[in-house]
Amino acid sequence: xxxxxxxxxxxxxxxxxxxxxxxxxxxxxxxxxxxxxxxxxxxxxxxxxxxxxxxxxxxxxxxxxxxxxxxxxxxxxxxxxxxxxxxxxxxxxxxxxxxxxxxxxxxxxxxxxxxxxxxxxxxxxxxxxxxxxxxxxxxxxxxxxxxxxxxxxxxxxxxxxxxxxxxxxxxxxxxxxxxxxxxxxxxxxxxxxxxxxxxxxxxxxxxxxxxxxxxxxxxxxxxxxxxxxxxxxxxxxxxxxxxxxxxxxxxxxxxxxxxxxxxxxxxxxxxxxxxxxxxxxxxxxxxxxxxxxxxxxxxxxxxxxxxxxxxxxxxxxxxxxxxxxxxxxxxxxxxxxxxxxxxxxxxxxxxxxxxxxxxxxxxxxxxxxxxxxxx
Amino acid sequence: xxxxxxxxxxxxxxxxxxxxxxxxxxxxxxxxxxxxxxxxxxxxxxxxxxxxxxxxxxxxxxxxxxxxxxxxxxxxxxxxxxxxxxxxxxxxxxxxxxxxxxxxxxxxxxxxxxxxxxxxxxxxxxxxxxxxxxxxxxxxxxxxxxxxxxxxxxxxxxxxxxxxxxxxxxxxxxxxxxxxxxxxxxxxxxxxxxxxxxxxxxxxxxxxxxxxxxxxxxxxxxxxxxxxxxxxxxxxxxxxxxxxxxxxxxxxxxxxxxxxxxxxxxxxxxxxxxxxxxxxxxxxxxxxxxxxxxxxxxxxxxxxxxxxxxxxxxxxxxxxxx
Numbered sequence: 242x243x244x245x246x247x248x249x250x251x252x253x254x255x256x257x258x259x260x261x262x263x264x265x266x267x268x269x270x271x272x273x274x275x276x277x278x279x280x281x282x283x284x285x286x287x288x289x290x291x292x293x294x295x296x297x298x299x300x301x302x303x304x305x306x307x308x309x310x311x312x313x314x315x316x317x318x319x320x321x322x323x324x325x326x327x328x329x330x331x332x333x334x335x336x337x338x339x340x341x342x343x344x345x346x347x348x349x350x351x352x353x354x355x356x357x358x359x360x361x362x363x364x365x366x367x368x369x370x371x372x373x374x375x376x377x378x379x380x381x382x383x384x385x386x387x388x389x390x391x392x393x394x395x396x397x398x399x400x401x402x403x404x405x406x407x408x409x410x411x412x413x414x415x416x417x418x419x420x421x422x423x424x425x426x427x428x429x430x431x432x433x434x435x436x437x438x439x440x441x442x443x444x445x446x447x448x449x450x451x452x453x454x455x456x457x458x459x460x461x462x463x464x465x466x467x468x469x470x471x472x473x474x475x476x477x478x479x480x481x482x483x484x485x486x487x488x489x490x491x492x493x494x495x496x497x498x499x500x501x502x503x504x505x506x507x508x509x510x511x512x513x514x515x516x517x518x519x520x521x522x523x524x525x526x527x528x529x530x531x532x533x534x535x536x537x538x539x540x541x542x543x544x545x546x547x548x549x550x551x552x553x554x555x556x557x558x559x560x561x562x563x564x565x566x567x568x569x570x571x572x573x574x575x576x577x578x579x580x581x582x583x584x585x586x587x588x589x590x591x592x593x594x595x596x597x598x599x600x601x602x603x604x605x606x607x608x609x610x611x612x613x614x615x616x
Numbered sequence: 617x618x619x620x621x622x623x624x625x626x627x628x629x630x631x632x633x634x635x636x637x638x639x640x641x642x643x644x645x646x647x648x649x650x651x652x653x654x655x656x657x658x659x660x661x662x663x664x665x666x667x668x669x670x671x672x673x674x675x676x677x678x679x680x681x682x683x684x685x686x687x688x689x690x691x692x693x694x695x696x697x698x699x700x701x702x703x704x705x706x707x708x709x710x711x712x713x714x715x716x717x718x719x720x721x722x723x724x725x726x727x728x729x730x731x732x733x734x735x736x737x738x739x740x741x742x743x744x745x746x747x748x749x750x751x752x753x754x755x756x757x758x759x760x761x762x763x764x765x766x767x768x769x770x771x772x773x774x775x776x777x778x779x780x781x782x783x784x785x786x787x788x789x790x791x792x793x794x795x796x797x798x799x800x801x802x803x804x805x806x807x808x809x810x811x812x813x814x815x816x817x818x819x820x821x822x823x824x825x826x827x828x829x830x831x832x833x834x835x836x837x838x839x840x841x842x843x844x845x846x847x848x849x850x851x852x853x854x855x856x857x858x859x860x861x862x863x864x865x866x867x868x869x870x871x872x873x874x875x876x877x878x879x880x881x882x883x884x885x886x887x888x889x890x891x892x893x894x895x896x897x898x899x900x901x902x903x904x905x906x907x908x909x910x911x912x913x914x915x916x917x918x919x920x921x922x923x924x925x926x927x928x929x930x931x932x933x934x935x936x937x938x
Binding site for chain 2: 589
């Protein structure tokens with residue numbers, strides 16, 4: 242092969258990589274939103290209005306009035322975006338860590354429920370000043386999440402039980418256990434519905450933004466993300482987790498403790514899901530209702546997949562998803578389009594992001610078309 | 617026969633019939649998953665495929681009278697069945713193209729397909745029916761049930777063959793029961809079955825032996841889509857006569873569990889599906905007692921977990937002894 246053809250090939254390869262890295266995500270987002278718009282247009286009588294609400298409904302609105310001057314309206318809604326983004330960041334980490342070891346653990350839901358339960362139990366039943374009990378709340382929640390996350394890992398390493406199946410079953414059990422306790426021994430007899438007593442005020446996390454539930458968890462989230470990144474990229478355990486995910490056969494040959502990496506990755510996932518549990522109990526709701534909706538874990542899954550399991554990208558993916566979701570709720574309230582269109586958009590984004598050869602193929606087809614046209 | 621024995625036999629027959637009914641959707645989906653699993657592609661999208669088939673089956677059969685006025689009403693459910701299958705096939709096709717042509721990770725893409733199906737069905741439900749919960753507002757037909765003429769002197773046989781209320785068993789229940797042995801024969805004795813297993817065992821060797829690997833992979837995935845779709849249609853056009861949001865309720869994943877539990881054999885998968893059906897029946901039976909419902913709902917997942925652990929422990933013991 243002559244040098245010039247080699248260089249041409251290298252140049253082509255580089256072009257492809259640039260295309261992959263730089264254009265992929267924007268193109269994927271645009272294409273998915275376009276499909277979402279097409280779906281909206283098909284069912285709605287006011288598709289433009291609906292889609293505009295979807296895209297901007299989550300933003301606060303600046304309004305000027307002669308009496309009060311400039312005011313930010315709809316802060317409650319934007320607060321909801323930030324609250325969701327924080328929860329989803331933790332849940333995204335909870336999914337991303339096992340996925341890095343190619344363990345398809347879907348157990349974030351159950352881990353979060355049990356961690357929230359543990360946090361509420363410690364808050365309600367352990368006396369003492371806040372600076373002692375609050376750390377205890379976190380420790381209890383994290384230990385619960387870690388243990389419940391490790392369980393499917395052990396089931397897999399010891400009994401080769403497929404983790405997709407076991408985590409889903411463990412979710413069902415965890416949610417029922419949660420409901421059993423909340424409607425049973427942890428129930429507030431004074432309340433008119435099935436709910437735990439209000440957690441003591443001193444254990445509610447301090448508020449950052451008025452009229453919302455944005456608490457210091459917002460500041461903790463970047464730290465936890467940093468912790469996850471450090472664990473994954475700068476420790477031996479993290480290296481083993483990544484190696485097992487990328488090349489399990491090689492890892493085994495090289496003497497890496499594959500089994501430990503497997504269950505550890507899942508247990509760490511549970512550890513991070515626990516923060517979402519504390520966020521739900523000690524910041525957002527301040528008490529636990531029996532009908533806490535399951536399914537948040539799957540939204541964490543969406544976030545992790547969108548961020549391609551890269552911890553540092555997860556807060557951004559979480560924010561984007563929370564933003565779209567809040568916009569979708571606004572859209573559902575004010576127009577005739579239901580909010581599930583966001584699920585479809587997100588699913589398409591994931592499909593397009595993981596379809597790795599799609600973009601190069603399209604680019605090549607386009608180039609050959611252009612060349613043929615030029616000739 | 618003494619009266620006690622007779623009533624015991626009736627009860628047992630009723631429970632068996634209930635187990636068959638509960639196991640059918642899981643069995644159909646599990647057979648589908650088994651086909652693609654044996655061809656080397658784990659189809660985790662079974663849940664979503666069941667869901668879209670269930671949805672489109674109901675929608676099309678409910679509207680068939682409006683769209684095809686010259687058609688006899690007896691054909692409406694079959695038209696719905698066809699539409700449901702087509703929907704499941706289309707979605708499987710998307711999954712197959714993403715995986716085989718564009719290099720998407722099959723498990724991640726499968727999870728995405730599940731999310732897509734959950735969102736799409738509720739979105740369309742809200743848009744077409746105006747209700748996010750179910751299609752209770754639509755009057756959708758069900759596929760027919762087969763009723764066997766049984767003499768009155770064998771009531772237990774009547775209950776077993778025709779259900780506790782004598783309404784007969786759903787036609788897809790028989791499809792599932794016949795499908796299992798047919799599938800086993802297909803995999804064992806036909807050329808395409810052997811190709812399919814060869815591709816799953818060793819793709820490169822199969823390719824070098826001249827087997828059209830790509831086509832086999834496509835065919836296996838699409839077949840799994842058809843079978844999962846039948847499972848979904850059974851749910852919405854037989855088990856119930858309407859579509860509910862998220863009506864599969866994890867049965868697609870139970871089907872996956874059945875495959876692993878059955879050690880990737882047809883007979884094993886069949887038994888595992890029956891076990892899951894039985895645990896559902898057990899839960900409904902316990903539901904009548906004075907036990908907190910939350911504990912009752914824990915029974916099916918616990919049975920699944922224990923069964924997986926037991927089969928894993930047995931495999932370990934076997935591996936150690938050999």
